[in-house]
Amino acid sequence: MRAIVPRLLAASLFVAFAAHAATPQPPSTPKRMVSETLAGQPVNDPYRWLENPGAPDVTKWIEAQNAYTEAAIGAMPLGKTLSARIRELSITSTTRSSPTLAGGTLFYFENTPPQPQPVLVAKAWPDGETRTLVDLNKGDGNTAITAYWPSPSGRYLAYGTAEGGSELTTIHILDTKTGKPLGDELPFAGGGTTPQALAWDADEKGVIYARFDAPTASKPLREFDAYLAHHVIGEPVAKDRIVFGKGYSHVAEYILMEGEGGKSTALLANEGDGGPAEVYLREGEGQFKRVLGHDADVRSASWIGDRLYVVTFAGAPRGKIVAIGADGKTVDVLAEGEGAIQHVTPLGDGFLVVRSAGPDWWADQYDAKAGFVRRVPLPATGVAIGGVASEKGQDKALISYAGWTTPTHWAEYDGASGSLKTIFEVKPAADYSKVRVSRVEGTSKDGSKIPVTVIAMDGITPNGKRPTILYSYGGFGIPVTPGFVGPNLAWLERGGVLAYANIRGGNEFGEAWHEQGQKLRKQNVFDDFYAASQALIDTKWTDTGHLGILGGSNGGLLMGAALTQHPEQYRAVVGAVGIYDVPRHETAFANGPYNVSEYGSVADPAIAKAMLAYSPLHNVKKGTKYPAVLLTTGANDPRVAPWQSRKFAAALQDASTSGQPVLLLTRMNAGHGIGAPFSQRVGNQALSMTFFATELGLGE
Incomplete structure (x- = not known):
């Protein structure tokens, strides 16, 4: 689930607003009980049948839910107005992202809205002409560049592509001088469960890259057991040889970094998401040798000259830096200081x-x-x-x-x-000079102080009932960071308020802040979020009748736990590509085992008991007045199973007595949000904002 942090109102699903009125009741969902015992507790699952996307009754159920959601959203009065304004605000000047320098050439992504996908460009640094190297916008916009890796001299470029939100990557290689592809295609090169990784040889005649075993007629693709293979440019992929990782870990993830001129290669090897890396070094074409183990608590590294500078959190909650030389010996460089590295x-x-x-x-x-x-x-x-x-x-x-x-x-x-x-x-497409930013602070159950950033237009002051959307994430060491308000100005200029909470599970204050939101301490994340929401109420920005919450992926789990633990606190909830059946996430979907390092395993009775205590699906209670809920998912999601949203939506629709809508939208040509084209991003913002505007009473 690494690196997937859906920004407020900016995940990747799209809906075309229907013009007809909503039906009064959601589609019915049959109950077909499956019972089992977990951590000594009986667990009943009446919606297990919804896990099979290929079953005809599941397909019909998805179609009925989509129709119900489209009708409900289409009947909401501000839909067309907000959609038009969001698109207008999204069409900025050309944007740039992901800069990398190699051999005096600057590579980066460039996008000119409403262009569906960014293009990959290069220019001699600093004042050379810009040259487009890769442009995938000639098709339907559903093919995305997943990552890129220039060679040490900048002469060659490897880049990955994936289709329809699936994230399963194929690597291509081109000559940056001529712009022509070299014909090499490296399939099954990570993506989704394990990230892509690549490093060039010093002579630029080959690369090391992460990959899965290719599927066969008798063995379908399994996105597990990733390893590192060496590919010689111009040779068939069948000749690629394994250089590391066979048998390393069922849930292996790799980060490769070239040293100066590609003469040395560093490898950060992880067993799943959210945990520390082991560090390996390779000189020339030699073997990878381990120089630091998991006990060093390494989270990132970079080559500084001929030494690898490693950020370690062992005994340093905010991080310190040690250097590793070619001999593998470590030397302290920079002690822990102010702020988290x-x-x-x-x-x-x-x-x-x-x-x-x-x-x-x-x-x-x-x-x-x-x-x-x-x-x-x-x-x-x-x-x-x-x-x-x-x-x-x-x-x-x-x-x-x-x-x-x-x-x-x-x-x-x-x-x-x-x-x-x-x-x-x-x-930008509008004037943001009148946007005001302030902070409040919540106090969590254990006394931890939770910063909350509050954003509103000049003149919008606390009156106890401002329509307010609170966002957070809370996991995998991913911080909630200041990001441009952008199209969300459409919410602010109508008197709405946005709020962002720095809860535990992220690394904003260092690795200890992350670890306090993991495994048996996951409940801290939900307590922190509740404290953030209460701070907005205590400071009179809003009340429970005007407070909405939003999160995606791990933040979707946060939404599920928030609304089941405190249904009275929120008026509306949007959860995107979320985890709601936590124990089944590990046992019945590919990416689940990769998240054991963050959530723990159901094989541990103490972990299983804790999961059942917070798992949203297992804490839906019949006869409860739940808030209005909108769940979104993508049929091609490799990170969180779409059935997670299906089961949770069915349970809430059956249980809620509030009369508020529980809506589910499944986008059939989308995934977790990586590589979504412009139209999907804009459409989802309109979807979420329309829902919140109606439920929270945003001004006309």
Whole structure:
């Protein structure tokens, strides 16, 4: 589930609003009881049959639910108006993302809305002409570039593609000078359950990449047991040889990083999501040798010169940096300091360290001896730092950042002088100068303080009943960061309020903040979110009749737990691609075992008992007045099974006595949200905002 953080009102599903009125009742769902015992407790599952997407009765049920949802949304009065405004606000100037420097060439994604997908471009750094290398917009927009990897000199480029939201990646290779493909296609190269990974050989004649075994007539594709293979450019894929990972882990995930000129390769190997990595080094064409184990609690690393700088949280909750040389020996570089270390990157003969403390982000510069030089002069609050593109020996780095009222900016930072010069910025489609940002603080059940960022237009003050949407995530060490308000201005300019909570499970305050929201401590996440919602009420921004909540993926689990544990607290809930039957997520879907490092395993009686205590599906109670609920999912989702949303929707529709709608939308040509085209992103924002506007009473 790594790296999937659906931004507020910005997941990937799309619905065409129907014009007819909603039917009074949702489609009926038969109960076909399956009973079992888990952790010594009897568990009844009347909706197990909904797990089979190929069954004709399930197909008909999905179609009926979609029709019911489309009718309900189509009858909501602000739908057309909000849809038009969201699309208008989404069409900004050209955007850029994911910058990488290699051999003096800058590579990045560029997108000009309403172009369905970004294109991959290159330019000689800093002032060369821009050249388009990969453009997948000639088809239906459902083929996406998943990742890219330039060779050390920048002469060649490997990139991955995936279809229809499935994330299953095929890697292609092209010559950046001619723009022509080399003909190599590397299929089954990760995606979904395990991320893509690739590193170039020093001579640029081959690559190491992550992949699954190819399916056969007798053995269907199983997205488990990923390994690293070496491919020689121009040779058939059948000749690729395994260089690491056979038998390493059933749920292996890899991050590969080339050293200077590709002469050395670092490998961060994970067993599933959310846990620490083991660190391996490889010199030339030699074997990968382990240099750090799980006990080092490594979360990220970067080559700084000829040494690998590793961010370790062992004995350092906010992180410290150690260097590993070619001999595998470690040397302390930078002790734990202010803020949690997010990542480190080279600059000149030293390095930059990006840090965070809750919603505040900054970057510090250090010299070759790890002496503090200066803080990079970025805005002190309200922005988050994205990519940092730099190369060894260069005093200048490209820093990407954005914030609540700041669309994406690229700034050239000169480490010698300390100057920061904007070289690119997205021009928004409206004026955001009257958007105001403030903070409140909640107190969780155990006394932990939870920061909540509140966003509203100038003049919109607390009156106890503002239509308010609260978002958070709470898992896998993924932080909730300041992100440009963008099309959500359509909510604010009608008097609505947006709020973002930095709850445990993320790493905003370091790895301890993450670990306090894992496994047996997962309930902390839900307590933190409830505290954030209560803070909005206590500070008179809203009340329970005007409070909506939104989350996706792991944040969908958060939504399910929030509405089942405190149904009286919220008026409306939107959960996207969420986990709701937590024990079955592990046992009955491919990605579930990858999440054991975050949630724990049902094989552990204590974990199973804790899961049953918070699992949303298992805590739906008949006769309860539940809030209005909209669940969305994608039929091709490789990360969270679509049946999770089906079963939860059926249970809520059967149990709720509030008279509020419980809606489910299944997008048949979408997945978890990765690579969604422009129309899907805009459509889903309109869907969610229309639902919230109706249920929370947003002004006309």
